[in-house]
Amino acid sequence: MKVLVTVKESADIADDFAVDDDGIDETYVEYDLNEWDDYAVETGVQLAEAGIADEVVGVTIGPERADETIRKALAKGVDRAVRVWDDALAGQDLLDVSTKAHLLAAVAEDEDADLVLSGVQASDDSFGATGVALAERLGYEWAAVVSDLDVNADAGEARVNRELEGGLQERLTVDLPAVFTIQTGINEPRYASLRGIRQAQSKEIAPKTPTDIGVET
Secondary structure, eight states: OEEEEEOOEEEEEOSSOOEETTEEOGGGEEEEEOHHHHHHHHHHHHHHHTTSOSEEEEEEESOGGGHHHHHHHHHTTOOEEEEEOOGGGGGSOTTOHHHHHHHHHHHHHHHTOSEEEEESOOTTTOOOOHHHHHHHHHTOEEEEEEEEEEEETTTTEEEEEEEOGGGOEEEEEEESSEEEEEOTTSSOOOOOOHHHHHHHTTSOEEEEOTGGGTOOO
């Protein structure tokens, strides 16, 4: 079973910053692995460690700068990664959910992923819509705000707990392939070990343009 984990670089702006003609000066912006995606990464890696997933692939949308973020996922146990970008995307509104879902769906199809894991939301925009939009684009089953996950690859299904309003939980059985948005607290994301950090330097990050994955921009 192949697991695809979406990884977003989350922007953190310094308290004191400057604005230029293009917006906030990039020297005042720091990027890190999105907190919610960190839990999705850990979920995927645990599936591999349990012998359920044969391969865990990370995917991100962003310029070469995003390699630093996706490499953090590689250091934690993701096997390889795909980064989608070209100059045309620099002019796109990447806060637009449909744009992100279109690109991520194309990668999921190209990878023939059996399970796609995404964080519930991003810490910098808090939209929480990409995972569900991705599932709709793929035509996969889905469950949002997943707080517990038990995958039975042989049966082609997963049992999940998902959080509802008011502290309620819903227990579902979902057929694979599927997309799950992972909630914080489902596990305890690991710190990257020194060995993992060294190994990540030699793991593949495949840069692909939208054209490479069949998407017109």
